[in-house]
Amino acid sequence: MGITITYSDHETPAISSFALKLDARLESFFHKYDETSHSALTYESSTKEHVNNEIAPWSPARDITMTVTVSSFETVEEATSHVDLVVLEVLPEIGNLLQTLLWGPVDLPKSDTTDGRSCEGVIWSNAPHPKWNGFISREILTSTAKSSNSKTIWYRMTISLTRTLAVTLGCADVRLVNAPDMFLSTTSFTFGISVPYLDLMGSQTAEKLVQSLANADKQLNRQFGICEALTFVRDEDHFGISCALTVSRISKLAKPYTTEEARRDVRHLLAEMSSQLHQDHKCVTITKPAITLSNPADITKGLILQLANGKEILAIRLKKFMDPQTTCSILRKLEAYDEFWTPYEHELIDATTNQKRYEFYGVYRPKIAYPFNRTYLEPPESKEWDAYFSASRNLGEHLRSYLFPYEYPVDRFLAILDSVIDTNVLTHPVFDAKMQVGMLRLMPNDSITGIHTDRPPNAELGSFRSILSANFYTAPSLSNKGGELLIWDVQMSVRSDTDIEKVKTKHASLNLVPEEGDVIMICPELPHAIAQVKEGKRLSLNVFFGLLSERCELRVWN
Numbered sequence: 001m002g003i004t005i006t007y008s009d010h011e012t013p014a015i016s017s018f019a020l021k022l023d024a025r026l027e028s029f030f031h032k033y034d035e036t037s038h039s040a041l042t043y044e045s046s047t048k049e050h051v052n053n054e055i056a057p058w059s060p061a062r063d064i065t066m067t068v069t070v071s072s073f074e075t076v077e078e079a080t081s082h083v084d085l086v087v088l089e090v091l092p093e094i095g096n097l098l099q100t101l102l103w104g105p106v107d108l109p110k111s112d113t114t115d116g117r118s119c120e121g122v123i124w125s126n127a128p129h130p131k132w133n134g135f136i137s138r139e140i141l142t143s144t145a146k147s148s149n150s151k152t153i154w155y156r157m158t159i160s161l162t163r164t165l166a167v168t169l170g171c172a173d174v175r176l177v178n179a180p181d182m183f184l185s186t187t188s189f190t191f192g193i194s195v196p197y198l199d200l201m202g203s204q205t206a207e208k209l210v211q212s213l214a215n216a217d218k219q220l221n222r223q224f225g226i227c228e229a230l231t232f233v234r235d236e237d238h239f240g241i242s243c244a245l246t247v248s249r250i251s252k253l254a255k256p257y258t259t260e261e262a263r264r265d266v267r268h269l270l271a272e273m274s275s276q277l278h279q280d281h282k283c284v285t286i287t288k289p290a291i292t293l294s295n296p297a298d299i300t301k302g303l304i305l306q307l308a309n310g311k312e313i314l315a316i317r318l319k320k321f322m323d324p325q326t327t328c329s330i331l332r333k334l335e336a337y338d339e340f341w342t343p344y345e346h347e348l349i350d351a352t353t354n355q356k357r358y359e360f361y362g363v364y365r366p367k368i369a370y371p372f373n374r375t376y377l378e379p380p381e382s383k384e385w386d387a388y389f390s391a392s393r394n395l396g397e398h399l400r401s402y403l404f405p406y407e408y409p410v411d412r413f414l415a416i417l418d419s420v421i422d423t424n425v426l427t428h429p430v431f432d433a434k435m436q437v438g439m440l441r442l443m444p445n446d447s448i449t450g451i452h453t454d455r456p457p458n459a460e461l462g463s464f465r466s467i468l469s470a471n472f473y474t475a476p477s478l479s480n481k482g483g484e485l486l487i488w489d490v491q492m493s494v495r496s497d498t499d500i501e502k503v504k505t506k507h508a509s510l511n512l513v514p515e516e517g518d519v520i521m522i523c524p525e526l527p528h529a530i531a532q533v534k535e536g537k538r539l540s541l542n543v544f545f546g547l548l549s550e551r552c553e554l555r556v557w558n
């Protein structure tokens with residue numbers, strides 16, 4: 001059994017001293033637990049690993065997130081025979097322990113019990129803490145699928161320290177392995193809320209905000225049978241207080257959380273907050289959501305159109321699209337061959353002179369893949385175009401053959417997209433040849449990309465109303481290991497360096513932590529960057545799409 005505690009920011013002195021104190025107490029508890037229980041408990045804390053690592057200057061992370069994950073079962077039989085024991089012994093023990101260690105026993109009333117619409121036995125309580133200015137929410141959520149004889153239990157305690165930092169403590173997740181229906185149909189979305197700093201000066205706004213979110217949050221739980229996490233970010237330079245809210249719906253019916261529902265909930269929260277804060281709606285800004293789909297079949301044409309130009313949603317994540325055991329691990333074998341890789345340079349085009357230059361952003365590509373951006377602004381007879389089309393096999397074909405008998409994940413992804421919106425590999429109109437599809441991108445430890453936008457300047461490719469990109473992530477969970485995908489919800493004039501300079505002074509609107517096997521689609525015309533890789537290597541596979549101006553169809557290339 002493994003327990004991992006991760007802290008997102010060690011640089012802040014308040015956080016590091018808090019983390020070290022908690023570490024010491026937990027370590028001694030886990031040591032005792034090892035001696036008295038039949039199962040060994042391994043304990044890891046991120047404070048041990050990354051104390052000196054730098055946080056990307058624009059990283060919005062200013063909170064602590066500690067996650068305790070308990071997963072000790074390999075087989076259904078084993079899980080079934082132990083689950084009650086584990087739930088009874090381990091969960092209350094860890095939950096109560098963390099609570100007691102930090103603040104002494106607190107009586108959390110089981111104030112709300114609802115059978116929810118789609119899950120059973122949600123116990124949710126939220127209590128103000130007697131000693132300090134904050135609140136604790138504690139959820140025990142169980143869900144039983146009778147058909148598959150499976151049971152899922154979540155336990156989470158969230159502790160928010162008003163105005164200073166937020167902590168999510170103890171997400172103990174006991175999963176039975178034969179419950180694929182349950183996990184396939186879990187859908188969530190994330191959005192951010194921020195309140196301008198001025199309003200917080202000398203006022204009680206922050207406390208009220210916390211309270212109103214807690215109330216709204218309670219209602220959301222009641223309404224949908226969802227579990228959620230709130231994190232608050234204190235950002236003194238720009239926004240004041242901001243918060244990211246992740247809402248997940250657990251539905252046996254595989255019904256995705258629609259954008260309409262997300263919007264309705266955002267409106268609901270906004271109204272709730274405004275009335276409690278006596279504030280004008282305009283003072284509260286709400287960032288657009290990122291949609292997470294656990295089942296790729298839930299993708300729709302509507303979602304893709306909402307992502308176009310970053311107009312309505314900022315990202316679509318397909319969770320665990322690729323199999324870690326096969327596709328991801330086979331692709332990751334390539335990391336070891338230094339001779340396979342060469343620097344990939346990002347193009348920079350001066351908006352006034354139309355001159356291009358290339359800059360190394362810390363990303364490597366396979367030598368056998370000729371980068372399409374080398375052809376930018378080059379005439380058809382140039383050596384760059386010749387190099388792009390002359391290879392007998394392009395990288396996509398190499399990877400398809402390398403992965404055989406496992407599928408090339410881009411093929412399945414394009415087939416799924418094609419079932420909802422016509423999707424074809426772009427045939428270059430001048431060369432009458434198919435473009436390459438799929439670019440591997442390797443970022444070693446410490447690398448970091450600048451904030452950039454992507455749009456090919458070659459008009460002959462077609463007329464596109466929006467560019468989209470999809471990234472397939474092969475690394476084990478990147479959480480707390482850096483390499484987050486940061487997106488700024490700022491509409492740019494085409495290739496404007498001044499706009500990018502302005503963006504650099506702002507915090508990202510969205511900070512996505514890619515996990516092994518995920519695919520994340522974004523609109524790369526919005527400024528985006530990859531935060532510093534802090535551990536291991538970040539290997540991903542990237543594809544670009546153009547949404548045609550005249551027809552609702554996608555063209556694909558790299």
Ligand SMILES: O=C(O)CCC(=O)C(=O)O
Nearest residue numbers: 454469470471485524540
């Ligand atoms: O690897 C990523 O997360 C983002 C890659 C990127 O820059 C893009 O999709 O345009």
Ligand SMILES: [Fe+2]
Nearest residue numbers: 453454524528
């Ligand atoms: Fe990009």
